Amino acid sequence: MHKIAVIPGDGTGPEVIKEGIKVIDAAAKKFNIKLEYTYFDFGGERYLKTGETLPDSAIAELKKFEAIYLGAIGHPDVKPGILETGILLKARFALDQYINLRPVKLYPGVETPLKDKVPGDIDFVVIRENSGGIYTGIGGATRVGTPDEIATQVMVYDRRTVDRCLRYSFELKKKRNAKNPAYAAKPITLVHKRNVLMHAGDLWYRAFEEMGERDYPEIKRDYNHIDAANMWFVKNPEWYDVIVTENLFGDIITDLGAMIQGGLGVASGGNINPDKGGISMFEPMGGSAPKYTGKNVINPMATIGAGMMMLDTLGESQAAAAIETAMAAAMLKMKSQAAGRMGYSTTEVGDMVAKAI
């Protein structure tokens, strides 16, 4: 029995979560997996009514579950930043979800803006460190509002935080190498900016080299500066298999990743705490898309993909693989992965994937 906390959230969140659950249930039935869902109403509506985002009591409550399935957070009537930091970042930090896993995979029939690139060319994962860096909020401001205003935001990293992220990344690379010789031929790539960020960049680089050399000598290693990685994502995405990077660089580069794999309609992510008893949270990368709310036109594929990642993380790899196969079959039939242009409605896409399972 897997106990899942479901946070449908705002805007189109509830619509896509419904299709995600439909698909997860189809896979659960086929592979005889028992799941129990508990719904929570955290999001913009609740905040506007109660002033609460994700209170500490909610964190305590969420700790009773194995995983969290999240739709989208973001409300047009709430000032930007409140829900993002109060709900999304709060959950990531409070539950120590230190890995942000973002697969970038182009499926057959899905359109990429990259000319001449085919599915095998775009098939890698980005591991974004999810607990440190500028996101820790360390820094401050003084003389605010005067011509002498000073503000700092510090990219803070300690060796333990870097090492645990690298450990997960090397282990994932080892698994991928064993699964597919095409993956094994490629390196694990560290992305940073060590030509300028000499302190933090040097910590990451040395930790990467030391762990790789000592514990994973059979795995090829490479290093890219973040600006160059942006360029290669567009020009030569086929060079990549596993990329590991710090928090803000990972945030930026995974939006680029989402675009080259066919857009936010198909991009999923997992906020993972891989430690024993860790509670992970799975979400589509896109936002609440308020303008599409209630129209049955939003693409649920990214949320379905997040459900697949959730089952995989819960150890249900067969069910996850079946969902992926069904997703691929459905994407082949869809006209586009963009909202309103799919050739199918939101519910029809969910039905199609569930039926293929």
Ligand code: IPM
């Ligand atoms: C993401 C988002 C969040 C982030 C925002 C909404 C806080 O952009 O999940 O990538 O910056 O991590």
Ligand code: MN
């Ligand atoms: Mn982002």
